[in-house]
Amino acid sequence: MSAASQARRMRGPDELEIVAFERGGFTSYSACGIPYWLGRVVRDRDSLIARSPETFRRDYHIDVRLRHEVTAIDLDAATVTAWDAETGREVTEGFDLLMLGLGARPLRPQLPGADAAGILGVQTLGDALEVAAALERDPRRAVVVGGGYIGLEMAEALVRRGLEVTLVEQRAQPMSSLDEDMGALVADALREVGVVLYTGESVTGFETSDGAVRAVVTEQRTLTADVVVLGLGVRPNVALADSAGLPVGASGALVVDRRLATPAPGVWAAGDCAEKFHRVSRRPVAIALGTYANKEGRTAGINLGGGYASFPGVIGTAASKICDVEVARTGLTAAEARAAGFVPVAATVDSTTRASYFPGASPVKVKLVADAGTGHVLGAQIVGREGAAKRIDAVALAVWNEMDLGELINADLSYAPPFSPLWDPVLIAARKAAQEVTAAT
């Protein structure tokens, strides 16, 4: 819808007819807000919806067709076929330009019992309504499978709703998008609010009765569960495009150029289904984030509307709030840097969000990763309390601009006692990382 509305801004309804097929019943909502709505931090479900189908129809003259699942794309015939869930009929539309915003599909474990009722995902607002309905039935025990952003945010939401919550994560620490030492801090925060955490433990199946889940079975134990929430991550939803003959890259997402054109003339792709260029690793990646989808939608929309725009790539910046702990990352972790062929050095510092003497100063830990050879800042991870996460943006632009540590140390970041120690935590980390580089060479 981001691409559609941007294209509409470029070309009026007399110049460009826009039809949008949507499998679900909603348009333009904040998927990232779902755990907070389920946890009753956000009270009004409708506040998550940025623009309704009616708004798109009325104000943007976009022919939004809800509950239409596209089942086939024929590039030669330039048609799209969709199944209308309301009428049960198939409809076919021709196109001059096609924009694919296919999104991602959540991973479901291929395990015994995985299709039982009560095993729920939380990707779409439709999913969220199912979870909300399940929570109305006053379940006592919840198991969350997978400790990524969604899994952790849902664990917190379920605690807020008064459930006994257990989280099972295959890896040694939750939040595997952080290095393990930083992920351990998130694990501590979860335990503090009462989440029982089993890490380094794989789910092997589900016990069910009458088609409903009763327990999650892991290698070590059986966890009784009235409701199971899956947070195993997502994969680009490319099957339809793949069938149509569009190339899928090594990342698993659709191959696009910088303008977000696929190799098929007139066919564009944006969002979770489209491959992104990672500016640090210099490799194609598939990262499903709302900010990327929205920015890419704008870029594709400008191009669809006859303008010229390009998307410069990503550096993997992300943030989340788990209980009272703020988490953020950008660029590469030390582990990712090694995998990308760098020789990383890392420095971790403990500082505070305000001058140490200022009321409300709270701890913030910054881990900065740099390339031992060039001193370039490769990435950072931040874990802390109120006021910690958004500090990642300064490092993000340091990474984006390929700054080296020597330059970052003296960078002109803001200081005032209510906002920062005299030396910003990021700069302290840069100083320490520079020492590590010196020691390593």
Place this chain on the structure above:
Amino acid sequence: MSAASQARRMRGPDELEIVAFERGGFTSYSACGIPYWLGRVVRDRDSLIARSPETFRRDYHIDVRLRHEVTAIDLDAATVTAWDAETGREVTEGFDLLMLGLGARPLRPQLPGADAAGILGVQTLGDALEVAAALERDPRRAVVVGGGYIGLEMAEALVRRGLEVTLVEQRAQPMSSLDEDMGALVADALREVGVVLYTGESVTGFETSDGAVRAVVTEQRTLTADVVVLGLGVRPNVALADSAGLPVGASGALVVDRRLATPAPGVWAAGDCAEKFHRVSRRPVAIALGTYANKEGRTAGINLGGGYASFPGVIGTAASKICDVEVARTGLTAAEARAAGFVPVAATVDSTTRASYFPGASPVKVKLVADAGTGHVLGAQIVGREGAAKRIDAVALAVWNEMDLGELINADLSYAPPFSPLWDPVLIAARKAAQEVTAAT
């Protein structure tokens, strides 16, 4: 002391003898914290002191001589003469290397009555003790002269202490380091907490009786005052160095190179007394900020200790909290950009610190200034509530790295509902500024 301790880290006491003359009675304290201590936001005065003279003597083997005012520098003889306020005697020390951290001197109005008791500055911790003593005498009415950072922070502090506070500012808006439209928001915040504000009004003198101030006289009115606080800004304190023959630049500060060496061999300068290179206007400037002084102290200290370090210049990033309003700036304002020869375009956007639906989302206004010709980001100003100010750091690194608007629009800043709308306010401002550039060309 920053330079001294850094030099000590490079060279031990057997290699380098360090003597430090300090006019006042304290070392290494947070001058920026003074208004918050006087306003009783910070309770413990000693918490403002980072390192005591005893710490420097004992742990750093630095011969700190307090209450010693340096009265002469003889570069040919390589000596410094200081007046010891305790003994009333002059002492002379020779040097191989000289580091000048002369700081700045607060402006005092050259007006009738300006030397009366009760007219106080707040630059040093010594000054702060005088203000604290004056406040112990339960004054009812305070007038603050000058609406810069210190003046505004002091106005808030005096309100917190229960005084009736009037602020007089010569310019059309307080916070003249912001453009007037943004300064007006700060004025609103002051009025909200009860500060009476007279802008566009100059002080012409002071009424006194028995040597103590009784009223502040402006062009329009007479304001009864039990205590007057001066916040008229500072100038580099270069008289002593000037007398010694060291060159003073157009900015009024001492000329130094990138390593912070003055043209006199072995003589270094850092902090408020030293000229800085402004990376956007490409001009030498005198900006008195604790972060610069500290970073430059570190740079000079490395060089004094026989190492090699350079200071890359500044872009004028600063922040403050006035009542509940957070204020921040970086780079050039629109007015400064014009003065520096740019043709600036500016875009101001209203956004929120969190997703609009997220509890605690509060307003934030971002004004982004860019060069109409190149699209380069020249600066930004942010005014908002909790969580607004530190966002300036992202723009600071955009300015630092000479990013243009097209690049900034798609920059990978963090997003999660508790921290930001989907499009970060800075990016929304970049989008709007890009439209302004297009419209202007």
